[in-house]
Amino acid sequence: xxxxxxxxxxxxxxxxxxxxxxxxxxxxxxxxxxxxxxxxxxxxxxxxxxxxxxxxxxxxxxxxxxxxxxxxxxxxxxxxxxxxxxxxxxxxxxxxxxxxxxxxxxxxxxxxxxxxxxxxxxxxxxxxxxxxxxxxxxxxxxxxxxxxxxxxxxxxxxxxxxxxxxxxxxxxxxxxxxxxxxxxxxxxxxxxxxxxxxxxxxxxxxxxxxxxxxxxxxxxxxxxxxxxxxxxxxxxxxxxxxxxxxxxxxxxxxxxxxxxxxxxxxxxxxxxxxxxxxxxxxxxxxxxxxxxxxxxxxxxxxxxxx
Amino acid sequence: xxxxxxxxxxxxxxxxxxxxxxxxxxxxxxxxxxxxxxxxxxxxxxxxxxxxxxxxxxxxxxxxxxxxxxxxxxxxxxxxxxxxxxxxxxxxxxxxxxxxxxxxxxxxxxxxxxxxxxxxxxxxxxxxxxxxxxxxxxxxxxxxxxxxxxxxxxxxxxxxxxxxxxxxxxxxxxxxxxxxxxxxxxxxxxxxxxxxxxxxxxxxxxxxxxxxxxxxxxxxxxxxxxxxxxxxxxxxxxxxxxxxxxxxxxxxxxxxxxxxxxxxxxxxxxxxxxxx
Numbered sequence: 001x002x003x004x005x006x007x008x009x010x011x012x013x014x015x016x017x018x019x020x021x022x023x024x025x026x027x028x029x030x031x032x033x034x035x036x037x038x039x040x041x042x043x044x045x046x047x048x049x050x051x052x053x054x055x056x057x058x059x060x061x062x063x064x065x066x067x068x069x070x071x072x073x074x075x076x077x078x079x080x081x082x083x084x085x086x087x088x089x090x091x092x093x094x095x096x097x098x099x100x101x102x103x104x105x106x107x108x109x110x111x112x113x114x115x116x117x118x119x120x121x122x123x124x125x126x127x128x129x130x131x132x133x134x135x136x137x138x139x140x141x142x143x144x145x146x147x148x149x150x151x152x153x154x155x156x157x158x159x160x161x162x163x164x165x166x167x168x169x170x171x172x173x174x175x176x177x178x179x180x181x182x183x184x185x186x187x188x189x190x191x192x193x194x195x196x197x198x199x200x201x202x203x204x205x206x207x208x209x210x211x212x213x214x215x216x217x218x219x220x221x222x223x224x225x226x227x228x229x230x231x232x233x234x235x236x237x238x239x240x241x242x243x244x245x246x247x248x249x250x251x252x253x254x255x256x257x258x259x260x261x262x263x264x265x266x267x268x269x270x271x272x273x274x275x276x277x278x279x280x281x282x283x284x285x286x287x288x289x290x291x292x293x294x295x296x297x298x299x300x301x302x303x304x305x306x
Numbered sequence: 307x308x309x310x311x312x313x314x315x316x317x318x319x320x321x322x323x324x325x326x327x328x329x330x331x332x333x334x335x336x337x338x339x340x341x342x343x344x345x346x347x348x349x350x351x352x353x354x355x356x357x358x359x360x361x362x363x364x365x366x367x368x369x370x371x372x373x374x375x376x377x378x379x380x381x382x383x384x385x386x387x388x389x390x391x392x393x394x395x396x397x398x399x400x401x402x403x404x405x406x407x408x409x410x411x412x413x414x415x416x417x418x419x420x421x422x423x424x425x426x427x428x429x430x431x432x433x434x435x436x437x438x439x440x441x442x443x444x445x446x447x448x449x450x451x452x453x454x455x456x457x458x459x460x461x462x463x464x465x466x467x468x469x470x471x472x473x474x475x476x477x478x479x480x481x482x483x484x485x486x487x488x489x490x491x492x493x494x495x496x497x498x499x500x501x502x503x504x505x506x507x508x509x510x511x512x513x514x515x516x517x518x519x520x521x522x523x524x525x526x527x528x529x530x531x532x533x534x535x536x537x538x539x540x541x542x543x544x545x546x547x548x549x550x551x552x553x554x555x556x557x558x559x560x561x562x563x564x565x566x567x568x569x570x571x572x573x574x575x576x577x578x579x580x581x582x
Contacts, residue, residue: 015481016398022390023407026455029448030410033417036428091324099321108325110573115332117569119509121536122558125543126335129342129551171331178328202310204317232418234512235536239543259420259512266427267437267516281424285417292416296409 037285040278047272053279058245058261060269065276067283069245073162073255074284077237078230080166080251082223085174089226090212090219092174093181098207109182116175124239127168132159132240135167140252155250160242163251168236173226180225184218185211221298228291232284234259258284339558346556356522359547366557368524369538372439375525376518376534377508379443384450385500389489391451392458397484408459415452422448423513431517439525439532442518450507457499461492498572505568509561511536535561 044053048065055066092112096105136159147153188211196210197203212219242254243264256264258280266277350365357364391407398404426445431437465488473483489496519531520541526532535557542554 009479011482012480015484019390019394019398020403022387023394023403023410025387026391026407026410026414026451029451030414032429033421033425036425037421040424040428040432088324088328091321092328094321095325099318108329111329111332114566114569115328117505117565118332118335119511119536119561119565121509121511121539121543122335122339122562125539125554125558126331126338128543130334130338174328202314204314205310207321208317228416232420234418234420235540238512239540259418262420262424263512263515266424267519278424278428281421285421288416288418288421289413292413296412 033285037278037282041275041282044272044275044279048276053276056247058256060265060273060276063272065272065279067258067261067276067280069247070256070258070261070280071283072247073165073241074231074257074259077162077165077169077241077255077257078227080162081169081173081230082227084166084170085177085226086219086223088170089174089177089181089222092178093185094207094211096178096182097185098211112175112178115171120172120233120235121239123168123172124236127164127236127240131167132164135159135164139163144252151249152251155248155252157252158242158254160240161250161252161254162241165237165241165255165257166251168240169230169233172233172236173229176229177222177226180222181215181219184215184222187218188214221295224291224295224298228288228295231291232259232288234263238263336562339555339562342552342555343557343559346552347559351553351556355524356553359549362549364553366533366535366538366553368521369533369535369557370560371525372518372521372533373508373535375439375532376442376446376514377504379439379528380446380450380507381500381504383443383447384454384503387447388451388454388500388503389458389496391455392462393484393489395455395459396462397488411452411455414448415456418512419449419510420512423515423517426513426517434529436529437517437519437531439518439528439530442514442532442534445513445517446507446510449510449513450503453503453506454500457502458496461495461499462488464495465492501568501572505565509536509565511540515540 044065048063052063052065053067055064056068057064057066058069092108096109096112100108136157140153140157140159140163143153144157192214193206193210196206201209237257238260241257241260243256243260244254245256245261246253248255262277262281262284266274269277348365350363351367352365352370353367354363354365355368356366391411394401394404395408395411399408423445425448426441430441430444469491470483470488473487474480478486514534514537518534518537520537521531521533523533539554539557539561542550542557545551
């Protein structure tokens, strides 16, 4: 929509200037965010140096501030979440758009949206007292007995740990990914679906070939958006991942993510420790900024007008 | 029936059951929060301070009050700023400032809330040497402003161009057209957007952990640490005491009732959207 071009008097001018002032404030906030985080993290670079920061050992009392365990924890928990959430989200979106009758689809969509309305800390509470006991007593022993020869499913079982974090994250990003998949599936032209059916395919083949396969790039976009949500998710992860700065192959082992490290340590940190946590925050900011730019550019090139 | 038809049935069945799995957590969360939390909800739970460990009773009245204070402060900051930015995004969308603002607002809303909290920490807590309600409100505002700005933009863009032209044709200045016609005419949907934003930040915990921090007392001033429901839930949940766990569930029930209640309320009043 084009703007109204006319500005008739001084009131208009001042009105616009005021709004520009608001915009400048937003730019300052964004700029300030980078500036203050750099300012917070700089002492760590100066005092302990990048080699220490990029090491595998996080042990503040011993002055080692390697943030790699956090990056590992963030990446693995987020990828695990994607692994769980992608099939469920695709299925939920298919159900919503193609399979369910209109009314049931609408109700289902509403319930999935409600999943997004539940605060993170409530998921954490539920994870801590419901999911973790379930993982500890049934799921993880089962996995270890059957697949214990794979390093992923070996080692001692605590309940808290990577698997719990991945599972909770998956639940939390499912509404986002379902919403994106739903839009992408909606955009599949009717003629394409009819064409596939006319070639004699069954309904399942039509859904798979016509709808899902032709939406691959959109689904990928949804996955990246889900990934960016998962990377920054804090409270629920902090409560279930076990808060141990460690790199271990086992999905049962407690870990720490970048967000959960900041959440659990900043309030008591001082000096270099605080500054190193500033670096963690800065890395998180840069990663989420990078994913944002990637998504924006990808959407522009993908020909999606909306 | 050949194998393709069996595969067809299997696929449809698989899709339906996977889709239903997505809803299991919702019902499970609601079930546990209600069944574990309901017993905590006595009148005293809303009105009293936490009791020392081991003593019966006590509540999270201070945290409820704290949340109200934080949300009010945050709304005072974010609603005018968000609405203003939304107007700029929608009514001046051709101006370069507005285009850049669009990207900045989206970027701001994609930044993890914990990073926003860290920013508020560096901006307010560190220089003033102490956790404060101010810092918490600023952190929450950084999350709420982009939310309000984006919904305002969307809602105002639904107003047809002809309405604006009619206002101009009557000889009104552009500012009046925007404020008195476009803006006032969208009041209902804007209110909905603001309420959704409030529902969203009411449950935010991460940015409050080291800005507003926590407190065991009633509100003591804006430069002092301030308790809030989400942080209180976190503190109680990770504590080793059974009694505190029960209180965490009680707090979660209050939070869920508030957040889902606001969402449901809005569904009822939301003007029909144009989704196809």
